[in-house]
Amino acid sequence: MESLGIGELLWQQGKRQILGLLLAHPCTLCQRSTPAWLCPDCQQQVYQCQLSDPLDRSHAGLPVISWGGYGGSLKQLIGAFKYGGQPGVAQWLGTELGQLWLKHQKLVGKKATRAIALVPIPLHPTRRRQRGFNQAELLARWVARVGQVPLVEQGLLRVQETQPQHRLNRQDRQTNVAQAFQVHPDYGHQLQQTTVWLVDDIFTTGATAQAAAQTLRRSGVSVAGICTVARALPWSADPA
Numbered sequence: 001m002e003s004l005g006i007g008e009l010l011w012q013q014g015k016r017q018i019l020g021l022l023l024a025h026p027c028t029l030c031q032r033s034t035p036a037w038l039c040p041d042c043q044q045q046v047y048q049c050q051l052s053d054p055l056d057r058s059h060a061g062l063p064v065i066s067w068g069g070y071g072g073s074l075k076q077l078i079g080a081f082k083y084g085g086q087p088g089v090a091q092w093l094g095t096e097l098g099q100l101w102l103k104h105q106k107l108v109g110k111k112a113t114r115a116i117a118l119v120p121i122p123l124h125p126t127r128r129r130q131r132g133f134n135q136a137e138l139l140a141r142w143v144a145r146v147g148q149v150p151l152v153e154q155g156l157l158r159v160q161e162t163q164p165q166h167r168l169n170r171q172d173r174q175t176n177v178a179q180a181f182q183v184h185p186d187y188g189h190q191l192q193q194t195t196v197w198l199v200d201d202i203f204t205t206g207a208t209a210q211a212a213a214q215t216l217r218r219s220g221v222s223v224a225g226i227c228t229v230a231r232a233l234p235w236s237a238d239p240a
Helices: 006-023 040-047 072-083 087-108 125-131 135-147 170-177 188-192 207-218
Strands: 064-069 115-120 156-158 181-183 194-203 222-231
Touching: 040 072, 064 072, 064 087, 072 087, 072 194, 072 222, 087 135, 087 194, 087 222, 115 135, 115 188, 135 194, 156 207, 181 207, 188 194, 194 207, 207 222
Parallel strands: 064 222, 115 194, 194 222
Antiparallel strands: 156 181
């Protein structure tokens, strides 16, 4: 193979540098230029929030798989995702969550009697219009892609506009979402043939997840659990 001359080598190097500049954008957390959603330093900080034990079975028959603890850089990243106009961050968060969920499925190792489907926790249409997207839905798309499982984006509907959960105490949270959900009539039969995993961004007291799971179960749908990017831990002072 003919070797490249010094001029051609410099030209190729220049093209790579230009391409790198075109593809680079500000890091979601520190604003430094990076070709990924997070620069290496910030990514390492977020990884420090990753849970060593992602599975929590303490919530009344609803196993919870969470990638990280809700605090530090992970909390900042979720905040930028939901409120900072950074919906693209769902790719990084959803891929990480999908890999964790898939690892859990392989560890369980049980042969499923029904197909698995993912259903995101829905937002009320008013809240969705205000935000411009449903964060759980964007995350679920990447979890479904990684896990190679069907996603039923509209499987659940949010039929009541509730107060933001982070403003309420535990008891009021349960009352707030008790009648908030409804199974979409077009997908009820499809979901009855599956075992559903719910997907959301944050798990705190579990009121929202339990209300969604109960709504599905009342319609004859099996719910295996919920997977979330973050879980509020006992030491967390300000869960959202």
